[in-house]
Amino acid sequence: MSKILVGLKRVVDYNVRVRVKPDGTGVVTDGVKMSINPFDEIALEEALRIKEKGGAAEVIVVSIGPADTQQQLRTGLAMGADRAILVQTDGAVEPLAAARVFLKLVEKESPQLVILGKQGIDDDNNQTGQMLAALWNRPQATFASKVELDGAKAKVTREVDAGLETIEVDLPAVITSDLRLNEPRYVKLPDIMKAKKKQLDTLAIADLGVDAGAQFKTLQYSPPASRQKGIMVKDVAGLVEALKQKGLM
Amino acid sequence: MARILVVAEHANGKLNPATAKCVACASGIQGAEIDVAVLAADAGAVAKEAAAIQGVKRVLKIENAANAEPLAAILAPQVAAAAANYTHVFGPSTTFGKDLMPRVAALLGVGQLSDIMAVESDYKFRRPVYAGNAVITVEASKDKKLVATVRTASFQPAASGGNASVESANVSAELPTHTRFVTRSAAKTGRPDLQTASRVVSGGRALGSADNFKIIYSLADKLGAAVGASRAAVDAGYAANDLQVGQTGKIIAPELYVAIGISGAIQHLTGIKDARTIVAINKDSEAPIFEVADIGLVGDLFTILPELEKAL
Numbered sequence: 001m002s003k004i005l006v007g008l009k010r011v012v013d014y015n016v017r018v019r020v021k022p023d024g025t026g027v028v029t030d031g032v033k034m035s036i037n038p039f040d041e042i043a044l045e046e047a048l049r050i051k052e053k054g055g056a057a058e059v060i061v062v063s064i065g066p067a068d069t070q071q072q073l074r075t076g077l078a079m080g081a082d083r084a085i086l087v088q089t090d091g092a093v094e095p096l097a098a099a100r101v102f103l104k105l106v107e108k109e110s111p112q113l114v115i116l117g118k119q120g121i122d123d124d125n126n127q128t129g130q131m132l133a134a135l136w137n138r139p140q141a142t143f144a145s146k147v148e149l150d151g152a153k154a155k156v157t158r159e160v161d162a163g164l165e166t167i168e169v170d171l172p173a174v175i176t177s178d179l180r181l182n183e184p185r186y187v188k189l190p191d192i193m194k195a196k197k198k199q200l201d202t203l204a205i206a207d208l209g210v211d212a213g214a215q216f217k218t219l220q221y222s223p224p225a226s227r228q229k230g231i232m233v234k235d236v237a238g239l240v241e242a243l244k245q246k247g248l249m
Numbered sequence: 250m251a252r253i254l255v256v257a258e259h260a261n262g263k264l265n266p267a268t269a270k271c272v273a274c275a276s277g278i279q280g281a282e283i284d285v286a287v288l289a290a291d292a293g294a295v296a297k298e299a300a301a302i303q304g305v306k307r308v309l310k311i312e313n314a315a316n317a318e319p320l321a322a323i324l325a326p327q328v329a330a331a332a333a334n335y336t337h338v339f340g341p342s343t344t345f346g347k348d349l350m351p352r353v354a355a356l357l358g359v360g361q362l363s364d365i366m367a368v369e370s371d372y373k374f375r376r377p378v379y380a381g382n383a384v385i386t387v388e389a390s391k392d393k394k395l396v397a398t399v400r401t402a403s404f405q406p407a408a409s410g411g412n413a414s415v416e417s418a419n420v421s422a423e424l425p426t427h428t429r430f431v432t433r434s435a436a437k438t439g440r441p442d443l444q445t446a447s448r449v450v451s452g453g454r455a456l457g458s459a460d461n462f463k464i465i466y467s468l469a470d471k472l473g474a475a476v477g478a479s480r481a482a483v484d485a486g487y488a489a490n491d492l493q494v495g496q497t498g499k500i501i502a503p504e505l506y507v508a509i510g511i512s513g514a515i516q517h518l519t520g521i522k523d524a525r526t527i528v529a530i531n532k533d534s535e536a537p538i539f540e541v542a543d544i545g546l547v548g549d550l551f552t553i554l555p556e557l558e559k560a561l
């Protein structure tokens with residue numbers, strides 16, 4: 001029976017108000033809460049549901065990141081993943097390098113499906129799934145809001161600018177999750193205990209023979225341009241008057 | 250010298266304005282030579298529109314029956330083949346471009362720069378990260394082809410009035426059969442398009458039901474505005490998914506944005522940062538939306554909106 005590979009990226013929690021360091025070398029991450037990228041939780045939830053319906057035998061969660069990323073992988077195991085792989089590196093990993101790492105693992109594990117998030121909410125790149133699909137020479141179904149498996153095919157509904165688009169892809173394939181694909185389950189305490197006994201393998205990125213060499217260099221981080229302070233109006237008449245003053249009515 | 254290929258986005262025989270915005274971005278690179286590629290079953294009408302964008306030198310028609318629908322797996326090998334003689338390949342940061350361009354980049358063995366918001370030089374750009382909470386200045390390696398998407402809300406479309414040559418390009422690329430188009434459902438509303446409208450009225454969770462959401466449509470119609478929504482309103486089924494504004498929905502830059510019953514979560518705000526004037530109506534005076542609003546009104550939307558409609 002088949003396997004599903006799921007990517008779990010460790011990112012600054014979505015509730016944190018991210019601030020740029022005064023010296024412009026990055027954003028403040030000291031003491032900041034780190035979590036699984038929200039899209040990846042959705043990706044994992046989808047994989048688990050497919051497995052629970054008999055569509056897969058094993059769900060493997062994969063993360064590329066520093067040693068601390070074990071926390072996020074343990075959370076993934078507690079959600080229900082069967083085992084975890086940490087590809088350890090302390091440096092930044094560009095999406096192309098991440099895709100190359102996933103390709104190596106795909107070659108090793110031969111999954112039927114790889115489900116990633118549509119974007120990491122840290123760098124907002126939205127690239128890795130598409131790149132993996134290209135390198136693997138397999139279909140991509142990005143921004144998925146519905147996945148229906150049918151033997152060696154999948155029908156995927158995608159959230160696109162025009163509305164909803166449905167495509168059919170042959171398996172194996174890469175799917176990237178959009179927000180409305182599902183609502184991830186909460187982790188229960190006993191599951192956290194059980195997850196401690198599950199298998200978590202650690203490899204170094206160099207062991208996979210992937211060159212993480214960077215094409216892009218970030219020269220500076222700046223805070224976004226701030227908007228001018230606005231005015232408060234008391235009532236509808238005040239609102240209409242303010243709109244008129246701005247030439248909007 | 251930079252030689253830039255812009256991948257056109259189009260539907261139903263019409264060019265998407267995002268393409269002229271990509272040309273505007275490309276024109277920000279000094280001395281750039283800009284070509285536009287139109288991939289379609291029949292590229293004629295779209296190519297003609299693209300040829301009229303100022304700053305475009307040549308339009309390449311890449312025609313194939315398989316290009317009838319914009320499937321990334323099928324378009325990417327053709328774009329990658331066409332990209333051979335270019336230093337830069339740009340596409341819009343729409344769902345079309347986000348789906349396609351990383352696949353093109355990987356086929357070319359290079360990375361991608363997402364969401365260019367400003368050009369500093371041929372290999373130096375600015376882009377937002379962390380839902381727009383930070384802006385980074387990025388330098389790309391000069392010895393690699395640069396594939397990038399352009400954050401359309403950051404650029405005005407390049408003017409029309411140009412007169413580029415139109416040529417048929419022969420690209421040899423093997424096209425996969427593993428990906429097939431089934432259907433697309435787009436709501437036809439007769440209202441302005443959210444991505445390009447100069448005015449947008451958006452509703453949030455506070456509307457409470459799809460039925461109540463109608464008052465948003467009604468106000469929008471009075472203002473000649475497009476309709477938008479927060480994620481909460483879309484998730485709850487009050488509004489269609491293509492109306493979502495924000496980090497993971499549409500990033501827009503209208504003249505006027507009216508946020509009604511929307512709290513102003515960071516993921517929503519990142520979609521409206523470039524709006525000229527933001528109006529917020531919310532019953533909670535502490536709602537974060539008021540921190541970015543140019544005009545704020547505290548109160549119950551269900552009493553304010555009928556009054557406002559009457560006053561218009």
Ligand SMILES: Cc1cc2nc3c(=O)[nH]c(=O)nc-3n(C[C@H](O)[C@H](O)[C@H](O)COP(=O)(O)OP(=O)(O)OC[C@H]3O[C@@H](n4cnc5c(N)ncnc54)[C@H](O)[C@@H]3O)c2cc1C
Pocket residue numbers: 014038039121452453454455478479480481482493494495496497498499509510511512513514515516517520530531532533536548549550551
């Ligand atoms: C990864 C990720 C991506 C996301 N992407 C997006 C995105 O693209 N776009 C997006 O919008 N959100 C996005 N979100 C969700 C976001 O965090 C918020 O949850 C969402 O924007 C809240 O929507 P809302 O403002 O409508 O609802 P709420 O936050 O519940 O706010 C409702 C507001 O209505 C006001 N209100 C209630 N009743 C009335 C009344 N009668 N009259 C006037 N005001 C009233 C309340 O005071 C409140 O401020 C994302 C979240 C995550 C985790």
Ligand SMILES: Nc1ncnc2c1ncn2[C@@H]1O[C@H](COP(=O)(O)O)[C@@H](O)[C@H]1O
Pocket residue numbers: 006007008009010037039040043062063064065093095098115116117118119120121123124125126127128129
């Ligand atoms: N370092 C990483 N570790 C695990 N998964 C990743 C990593 N980088 C990217 N991904 C996966 O790829 C998706 C898209 O990421 P990105 O292209 O960086 O926006 C994420 O949602 C993850 O599923």
